[in-house]
Amino acid sequence: xxxxxxxLRRKNSxxxxxxxxxxxxxxxxxxxxxxxxxxxxxxxxILLHGWEGSSSSAYLLDTGDYFYRLGxxxxxxxxxxxGDSHHLNEDLFHGALxxxxxxxxxxxxxxxxxxxxxxxxxxxxxxxxxRIAIKHGHTPIPNLxxxxxxxxxxxxxxxxxxxxxxxxxxxxYFLKKWKRSLNKKQGxxxxxxxxxxxxxxxxxxxxxxxxMTYFPExxxxxxxxxxxxxxxxxxxxxxxxxxIFISEDDPVIPYEDYRQLQENNFLKISRQKYGGHCGFIxxxxxxxxxxxxITEMIT
Numbered sequence: 001x002x003x004x005x006x007x008l009r010r011k012n013s014x015x016x017x018x019x020x021x022x023x024x025x026x027x028x029x030x031x032x033x034x035x036x037x038x039x040x041x042x043x044x045x046i047l048l049h050g051w052e053g054s055s056s057s058a059y060l061l062d063t064g065d066y067f068y069r070l071g072x073x074x075x076x077x078x079x080x081x082x083g084d085s086h087h088l089n090e091d092l093f094h095g096a097l098x099x100x101x102x103x104x105x106x107x108x109x110x111x112x113x114x115x116x117x118x119x120x121x122x123x124x125x126x127x128x129x130x131r132i133a134i135k136h137g138h139t140p141i142p143n144l145x146x147x148x149x150x151x152x153x154x155x156x157x158x159x160x161x162x163x164x165x166x167x168x169x170x171x172x173y174f175l176k177k178w179k180r181s182l183n184k185k186q187g188x189x190x191x192x193x194x195x196x197x198x199x200x201x202x203x204x205x206x207x208x209x210x211x212m213t214y215f216p217e218x219x220x221x222x223x224x225x226x227x228x229x230x231x232x233x234x235x236x237x238x239x240x241x242x243x244i245f246i247s248e249d250d251p252v253i254p255y256e257d258y259r260q261l262q263e264n265n266f267l268k269i270s271r272q273k274y275g276g277h278c279g280f281i282x283x284x285x286x287x288x289x290x291x292x293x294i295t296e297m298i299t
Contacts, residue, residue, distance in 0.1 A: 004058055007058050007059070007061075007062040007281075007286075007288070008058055008061055008062055008065075012061060012065045013065060013068050013069055014036040014061070014064045014065040014067075014068035014069075014074050015036070015061065015065070017036045017037065017038075017068070018034045018035065018036045018076075019034070019035055019036075019037075020032065020033070020034055020035075021033045021034070021035050021075075022088065023077075023103075023104045023107055023108070025099075025100045025103040025104055025107070026103055027099050027100050027103060029080065029088075029089055029100035029103075030085075030088040030089060031077065031078060031079070031080060031085065031088070031100060031101070031104045032055070032078045032083055032084065032085040032088060033055065033075050033076060033077045033078060033104070033108065034055045034075070034076045035073070035074075035075045035108075035111070036064065036068055036073060036074045036075075037073045038068060038071055038072060038073045038074075040071060041071065041072060041073040041112070041115060042070070042071040042072055042115065043072055043073070043112060043115045043116040043117060043118065043145075043298075044072065044073045044074070044075060044108065044109065044111065044112040044115065044116075044117040044118070044143075045064070045067045045072045045073070045074050045075070045117075045118050045120065046074075046075045046077060046105055046108050046109070046117060046118065046119045046120070047060050047063060047064055047074065047075065047076045047077065047120050047121075047122075047125075048077055048079070048101075048119070048120070048121035048122065048125030048126070048128055048129055049076070049078070049079070049082065049122055049123075049125050050122045050123030050124045050125050050126075050278065051095075051123060051124040051174070052082070052174060052177035052178055052181060053082065053122070053123070053125070054078055054082045054083035054084075055076035055077070055078050055082075055083050056083065057122075059122055059278055060076050060122070061076075062288065063120070063288070063291055064076055066288070066291045067291075067295075070295065070299075073111075073112070075108050075111075077101070077104055077105070077108065079093060079097075079101060079124075079125070079128070080092075080093040080097060080100065081093035081181060081184075081185060082181075086181070086184040086185050086187075086188055087188045090189055090192060091216075092185065092193075092211070092214055092215065094215060094224070095124060095127070095156055095224075095225075095227070095228045096224065096227035096228045098128065098131050098132070098135065098228070101128050101132065102131075102132050102135055102139075102141075105119060105132055105141060105144070106141045106142070109141050109142055109143045109144050110142055110143070112143050114143060115143065116143060116145040116146075116298070117141075117143040117144050117145065118144075118145060118146050118147075118148070118294075118298055119132060119133075119144060119146075119147045119148070120147075120148040120149075120150065120294065121147075121148070121149050121150070121152065122149075122150045122151065122278045123150070123151050123152065123153070123252075123253075123277065123278055124152075124153065124156075125152075126149030126150055126151060126152025126153075126244075127149070127152045127153050127154075127156070127228060127230065129147050129148070129149045129152070130147070130149050130152055130230060130234075130235075130242065130244070131228065131230070132147065133147040133238060133240055133242045134234060134235065134237070134238065136239070136240050137237040137238055137239050137240075138237070140239075144240060145240070145241070145298070146240065146241045146242075146243070146297065146298060147240060147241070147242045147243075148242075148243050148244075148245070148290075148294055149242070149243070149244045149245070150245045150278050150280070150290055151245065151246060151247070151250055151253055151275075151277050151278045152244060152246075152253070153252075153253050154229065154230045154231070154253075154257040154258070154261065155225070155229050155230075155254070155257055156225045156228060156229060157222065157225035157226075157229070158254045158257065159252055159253055159254070160204050160205055160208065160225070161205065162251070162252045162253070162254060163204050163252050164203040164204050164205055166251050166252065167251060170251060170252060171203065171204065174204055175201070175202075175203075175204060175207065178204070178207065179195075179198075179199055179201075179207075182195040182198070182211070183195065183199075193214065195211075197210075198210045198211065205221070208221045208224070209221045212224060232260065232261060232262055235261075235264060235266075235267045236264070238264065238265075238266035238267055239266065240266060241266055241268070241297075242266055242267050242268070243268045243269075243270065243294075243297065244258075244267070244268070244269045244270065245270045245272070245275070245280065245290045245293070246258050246269065246270070246271055246272070246275075247271075247272045247273065247274055247275030247276060247277075247279075247280070248271070248272070248273050248274070249273070249274055249275065249276060250275070250276060250277045251276065251277055252277050253277065258271060270293065275289070
């Protein structure tokens with residue numbers, strides 16, 4: 001349900017006012033975004049998709065349109081090698097690429113003309129959003145007022161194992177999209193990449209292990225996952241409100257990680273019994289629960 005096109009309205013006001021923007025970051029990367037400026041903007045909502053999602057994912061289109069109709073400008077930011085952005089950077093995407101995403105969010109927040117900016121990330125994008133909030137503690141982003149994370153993984157190794165060992169439909173879904181993404185990258189940079197020998201990988205862990213050879217650090221995959229693993233002490237120096245939405249029945253995010261995570265003055269965790277992964281869909285009437293909760297917090 002989180003990714004179902006059934007969530008989308010026939011008329012999406014945000015999409016009708018969207019313009020593509022390529023952000024050149026100070027660190028030398030280029031990231032593709034889609035900006036919908038509201039004529040009477042109350043602020044800016046920046047949305048970050050999950051792994052192998054994009055600015056066109058149903059949950060981003062639905063959430064973006066929801067806030068646009070409330071009077072917010074909306075930016076849907078693509079992580080590197082997501083959406084139609086594989087040609088923009090020669091190096092591969094990986095989960096620890098925080099600096100370029102932080103710089104892009106910093107740039108976008110300055111577009112709000114001193115009005116409040118909010119960051120909402122989903123799944124892996126939620127993990128990025130949390131790390132951006134942590135980095136904000138010593139490198140403040142102008143106008144950023146609140147960070148939200150929907151179903152974010154704290155330990156990406158455990159999440160990858162959950163994808164591989166859980167329902168086969170999840171493993172097949174992510175593997176298919178990841179392999180398609182790698183093929184796109186190889187098509188743009190054939191002099192640098194040859195992923196053909198990896199395409200028979202049967203699990204995400206296996207493919208992660210093989211693709212490590214193309215990362216500059218050439219590290220072991222367990223060390224790679226540790227680069228963006230979050231623990232209790234990761235949040236001790238927060239200086240901006242952060243709200244996490246997580247559910248016990250999430251099929252790919254181990255809930256036990258959240259039993260151990262403690263709240264503090266800036267970190268609040270909304271623990272729900274049901275909600276799935278980035279879903280939180282109410283049926284009567286059909287609507288998205290976290291959208292209403294975020295609205296209450298920022299208005």
